[in-house]
Amino acid sequence: MINDSSVLCGPDGPRNSVALTLDEARDAIVNRSKQLVTEAIRKRGHDSPPFSAADYADLLGVAKIVKTDLRELGGALLRYGNGSFVIKVNSAHIPTRQNFSSAHEMGHILLSELGLESRLRDSEFRTRRFNPQVARKSRNKARERLCDVAASELLMPEDVFKRHLSETSIGSLEGLADMFGTSRQTTAIRIAEVSPTPCVALLWKPQKASNSMPLRLEWHVGPGRPTSRSGRYFPVTESAAIGGSVYEAFRDGKIVKSYKEFKTRFGTKRLRMESKAYGSGATKYVISLAFETGKSNPPEDQFGWFPGGRS
């Protein structure tokens, strides 16, 4: 038993004394989400995308999903005394975002059902000098990430998504996003998570709402879905200079192909990258997918990459 358990326990207290690492918690919520996908597919009678959060409502005791004014919040979960739930989603958001927010709230139901929050033992908590505030922040971040993991599995079930992912390319991103009714950003993340070809998804945004500034890396994911830093690839540079390929994609709106260096725990790797701009005006951004080219690279396992992020 860990000695800072009082901090790690959720408001509902320690239900289960078996501590979990973040990887184990992720696997638990993915497995439970996969069960729900199987049940939902059986109920629907087919597994054609898109999947809606509403497909899972009955299975989770969600009485209804209500669209309402939530100001800056994406979604909220209300629990009633009889054990049923109501999910509220922001009526001002676009349908794809509402759907993801609903599925994310369902992730909170799963966290609670599996008692994950109280079982979560993030190894960082133990190495860091004990500080309740830091621990709480880190735990909240981990919790929200796990809910996104669940939402991603519910709306883009791995097996179904992989079947439709004929090639890992930026060209397939829009088609997949339309097919699954998901945003381009969550779809890009999903590609990086489950692509059979090791792939990193990156999002770039202008530093200012101006076309004459370099772009800044907002986030990057993959390859696979490691929960620790060691399994990820890190771009050597985090800004896209004027005149570079990412900037060119941002400016011209076409797919731009290039190469990019990534730091891995086994050294530096050069990946083939494709970039494309989406959105318009102040919300314009670039998504890049970088992937291993195959031939010139040593076997995958030398780089500590495991298909699907699980061994």
Ligand SMILES: [Zn+2]
């Ligand atoms: Zn949340």
